Amino acid sequence: MEWLVALVLFGSFFTMLVLGVPISFSIAIASLLSIMVSLPFDASLSVVSQKLASGMDSFTLLAIPFFILAGNIMNRGGLALRLIEFSKLLAGRLPGSLGHVNVIANMLFGSISGSAVAAAAAVGGTMAPLQKKSGYDPVFSTAVNITSSPAGLLIPPSNALIVYSLISGGTSISALFLGGYLPGLLMGACVMLAVAIVAKKKNYPVSEKVSLGEAGKITFRALPSLGLIVVIMGGIIGGVFTATEASAIAVVYSLLLALIYREVSLRDMPNIILGSVMTAAMIMLLIGASMAMAWAMANADIPYAVSDALLALSDNPIIILLIINLILLIVGIFMDMTPALLIFTPIFLPIALELGVDPVHFGIILTFNLCIGICTPPVGSALFVGCSVSGVKIDQVIKPLLPIFGLLIVALLAVTFIPEISLFLPSLLLGY
Template sequence: MGLALLLGLFVLGLVLGIPVAITLGISSMAYLLEAGIPLVTIPQKMYAGIDSFVLLCIPGFILAGNLMNEGGITNRIVRLAQAMVGWMRGGLGLTNVAASMLFGGISGTAAADAASIGGMMIPGMKKAGYPVPFSAAITAASSTVGPIIPPSVPMIIVGTLSGISVGKMFLAGALPGILMGVAMMITAWIIAKKNDFPRQPWQGWGELARAFGGAFWAVMMTVLIVGGMLSGFATPTETAIVASIYAFVVGAFVYRGLKLRDVPRILIDSAVSAAAILILVGLANVFGWILVSERIPQMIADSVLSITDNKFLVILLINIVLLFVGMFMETIAALIILFVPLLALAQGVGVDPLHFATFAVLNLMIGLTTPPVGVCLFICANIGRISLVQITKAIWPFILTNIIVLLLVSYVPFFSTWLPNLVSQ
């Protein structure tokens, strides 16, 4: 009865569109009341879920991204991307993807990427003659590269859950992120060629050099983050703080787009965003603890292994489950609830934990662009002032492209394990 109440309220909350954190809290509280378990369990398990030194880097990376974005980073990254690929057929579409790949190394979140790049690129593409649904769709699709390329909030969560080094998780996402971006650029070029979308003239090597010079300090932030952790010079949390200081100095004194009067607002916005994530982490931990106490993870593993113990089929089934869950559940909540049991299942058939963690995150990133809960879809549809139906129709080629990349990463461990293993040697 208690488990049915828990899952029933959770599904009902998702269907009604109630925020995931509140849905997790209500369903968990109902279960505890029905089971006669003291409600003090909720704050206890919430605290246990967020009592991790590594999680302290989430506020730091969010603050660093907000400081850099406020300091004028978006314009410089878009200019660099346009100088690199804007001259091709459908060049602004390719620029959109390239900008998201560059911006992803700073923001670490797909929503920030979609809002920042989309706010500039969607109106610009519309003015240049591109269909608005295509412009919004490619912005939403490419924004999912952000949490794959380091730094990445989902990768931090996964590192905390699995005990895998966050630095290794960041490296594991680098090649799949680049592969994902290149695949979307090829898809955009094919669509542009088929529909004879506009192209911009080549602006010359001088413009490329100037654009790179303008974006140099922004690009170096990614080098600082990854290099700091991999060198062993700093922990992820210390790196996040250093990145925030770097972002402030570059935004205020190099780019001079960041005004000192705006810093308090940025600090408050970053604190609110980080608090929302950590509350979600805490409540998801309560929900996950209940599932473990009911032996749901073991039941899932036993059910899958009763069907097959073939490694390749198990990977396929895990992908199907995560793709489906990603359509309805927020990424961080899905990771906290499902990652550990699915990791145990994957390890049971010989899948490397680092490899599994990478394609698990990639799965849930694709979910950010699928209805009915695709956050990036809503952001880009709102910017383009189009309906959810219009953007959904336009984004399917990119979703299929990303699924192909997902399968490639899932079945070829090289893409996720090569760089971490190379550095650790």
């Protein structure tokens, strides 16, 4: 019976994806069909409906629409240009400085907006003409922009880590947020290493030196934006407010900042709110549908079957984690981050826990894998946005992407097999 349920569940799911059915509906319909193998239609429909509703009935999930709204306000509030100017202070004297600026700005902007796509569009759209004017290869610059934009999904506040916290059964969001800092910085450092190698080979220029007075002005203009990170993480670590409450504070902070910058007016807010609601609604529907799929998989003992199959291959944790990483890298090529998190967390987390892997550590491993996936064809959202803002064709950017992917996979292995990279800050600041 279990194999039939699994066949119906995944067979119908992937068939509908190939046919172009939206992924939320594919998950919900596949769940319904698989449950009908063992239950009558009315009972199956009742289970799916209940799981859809209960999956979205979570106080923790309120953080997602609030962080999305804060990010959209920041996107319209002239944040990208200020962060790019500040990034030039940090990396302006390095060889290939504009490439390094692109990476640092993506890390800063992505962490504040919580979106790799927004970072790739806002930072890439500003940096592409500057790099082209300075003699940088547009194809390589596009590859740098694409591969550095997902770093903000690891550096908090991160909607991906909030989703993982919910699906994993309540893993501490504070610990996950702190755990994402060093892996996110490591991801950015790998892209900067690639920039340094290519810059030395092609003799890319160094930016002009900025005077002390001008540096002070640039820093002063960027500090209010950077202050959002301090307010959110300082409040969470200090126990002043929860991550969900921090998301609401982020909206108020970003709105006040945008009004002060005079880049956003109250007239713009209805469109910003509407766009945020649409994005949040898609994610919430995905979460509800995935709860139904998780119930269908648990009812058919699919996670246990996968666990038994993997553990039958080897009892060596290193081998099992390598296999899980390989599967997740392949999944990331064909599936966007949120649905992949929702579907594969219930399958692989029990295996990781059996191997003695900390749930915070595994959440970072899972997210890091899928961050690489959103840069890869055929469905990588960061890939498409990065190419569209620079005007470079996707087939042109594949070659320079490959060596950067190699460096990112080395970083992924380091994060996987050195738990301290993910757990050092939670242990230090939270006593985790």
